[in-house]
Amino acid sequence: MPDSSNFLTHEHMPLSAERWRELNMAVVEVARRRLVGRRFLDLYGPLGSGVQSVANDVFAGTERAAIGVLGEEPKPPVRAAGRQMLTIPILYKDFSLYWRDVQTAEQFGTPLDMSAAAGAASFVSDREDDMVFNGVPELGQPGLATVPGRHVLPLGDWTQVGTAITAVSAAIERLVESGFYGPYCLITSPHLHAKLARFVENTGVSELNHLREVCTDGVFRSSVLTKNTAVVVSTGPQNFDLAVAQDFRVAYLGAEQMNHPFRVFECAVLRIKRAQAICTLESKD
Numbered sequence: 196m197p198d199s200s201n202f203l204t205h206e207h208m209p210l211s212a213e214r215w216r217e218l219n220m221a222v223v224e225v226a227r228r229r230l231v232g233r234r235f236l237d238l239y240g241p242l243g244s245g246v247q248s249v250a251n252d253v254f255a256g257t258e259r260a261a262i263g264v265l266g267e268e269p270k271p272p273v274r275a276a277g278r279q280m281l282t283i284p285i286l287y288k289d290f291s292l293y294w295r296d297v298q299t300a301e302q303f304g305t306p307l308d309m310s311a312a313a314g315a316a317s318f319v320s321d322r323e324d325d326m327v328f329n330g331v332p333e334l335g336q337p338g339l340a341t342v343p344g345r346h347v348l349p350l351g352d353w354t355q356v357g358t359a360i361t362a363v364s365a366a367i368e369r370l371v372e373s374g375f376y377g378p379y380c381l382i383t384s385p386h387l388h389a390k391l392a393r394f395v396e397n398t399g400v401s402e403l404n405h406l407r408e409v410c411t412d413g414v415f416r417s418s419v420l421t422k423n424t425a426v427v428v429s430t431g432p433q434n435f436d437l438a439v440a441q442d443f444r445v446a447y448l449g450a451e452q453m454n455h456p457f458r459v460f461e462c463a464v465l466r467i468k469r470a471q472a473i474c475t476l477e478s479k480d
Contacts, residue, residue: 203446209297209455210447214307219445221309222459225316226443231417232327235380236465237432240439244462246283249438251466253277282334283440286322287460290315294453312445315459319443325419327437327465328382328426336464339382339435340426344470346370350423350478353390359402360395366427366474367409375429375472380412383425388416423478434472439463 210218242249290311300307330338337343346369351358367379383391391403391414398405406414412430420426428434440462448456467473 203444207450208447209292209294209301209450210307211301214300215445217307218309218312218457221312222316222445223443225313226320229317229320231324231382231415232437232465233323234415235382235412235428235430236327237430237436238439239432239436239466240463241442242283242438242440244441246440246462248280248282249440249464249466251279251281251468253279253468281336281438281464281466283438283462283464284326284331284334285460285462286319286326287458288315288318288322289448289456289458291451292455292457294450294455297455312457312459315457316443319459319461321419323461323463324417326463328417328419330465337467338465339428339467339473340420340424340475342467342470342473346373346471346474348474348476350387350425350476353387356393356395356402359387359391360405362425362476363406363409363427366476369474370427370429370472373471375434375469377429378412378431379410380428380430381406381410381414381425382420382428383414383416384420384422385416385418386422387425388414425476427474427476429472431472434469435465435467437463438466 208215239249292307292311296308299305326336326338328338328340330336330341339345346366348362348366348369351362353359353362363381367377370377370379388403391406392401394401395405403414410427441460442463443459443461446458446460448458
C-alpha cells in the first residue's frame with residue numbers, strides 16, 4: 196500500500212530525514228506544553244487524516260445503575276438518544292524557513308533554528324483550546340463554555356478571599372444534583388487564576404490548594420476564556436472528548452522564491468455528549 200503520509204512532504208524536501216523528525220518533534224513538544232484542553236479531555240482517535248466527519252451521540256438512560264438479587268429490575272439502558280455528524284475542521288498556521296539557514300544547517304551540521312515552527316505550533320495550540328472552550332460558531336459547533344444546556348452560576352467577587360471556593364463548591368453541588376459525581380476539573384481565565392494564590396485566613400493554605408483538593412483532575416488556566424469566566428466539568432469520555440483525525444504534524448508546502456514554507460496543522464473536533472456535565476461560573480461585568 197502507498198504511504199499515506201506522503202502528502203506531508205515533497206520530492207524536493209529541503210530537510211534530511213533527521214531534520215524533518217526534529218522539526219516535527221519541536222512542534223509536538225510546544226503543543227504538549229501549551230495545550231490546556233488535552234490535560235483533562237480524553238482523545239478519540241487518531242481516525243486518519245482523510246476522515247472529515249465523526250458521529251457525536253447524545254446519551255439517554257443515564258439514571259443510577261440498578262441493584263438486585265436476580266438482575267431483573269427494570270432500568271433504561273445507556274443508549275444514543277440522538278446523533279449528529281460533526282465536521283472535523285483543519286486547524287493550521289504556516290511558517291517559513293530561510294533557504295540559506297537550511298543550507299547552513301545541512302552543510303555544516305549546525306542546529307536548525309526551530310523558532311518559527313514553535314511559534315506556529317503555539318498559534319495552532321491556542322486555536323484548539325479556543326475551539327474546545329468557545330466552539331466554532333461558523334460551523335455551528337459549541338464549546339464547553341458556550342454549549343446550550345450547561346449549568347450557569349454566578350461567579351461572585353473573587354477579589355474577596357473565599358469567594359472562589361464558595362463558587363466552585365456551588366458548581367460541584369449543582370453537578371452532583373444532576374448526577375455527575377466527578378472527578379472534577381476547574382479551568383479559569385488567567386485573570387481569575389492569579390487571585391487563587393492568596394492564603395485562606397487562619398489555614399496557611401492557598402485557595403488554589405483548597406480547590407485542588409475538590410477538583411482532583413486539575414485546576415488550570417486558559418487565555419482563551421474571557422476575563423471573568425471559569426468552567427467546572429465532570430470529566431470522562433462519557434461526557435465529552437476530543438475526536439482527532441490527524442494529530443499535530445508539519446507539512447512541507449514546496450519551495451517559494453527559494454525559501455521554504457511549511458504548515459503546522461491538525462484535524463480535530465470537540466464532542467460534547469452530556470452538556471449537563473458542565474457548569475460555567477460567569478459575571479455580567
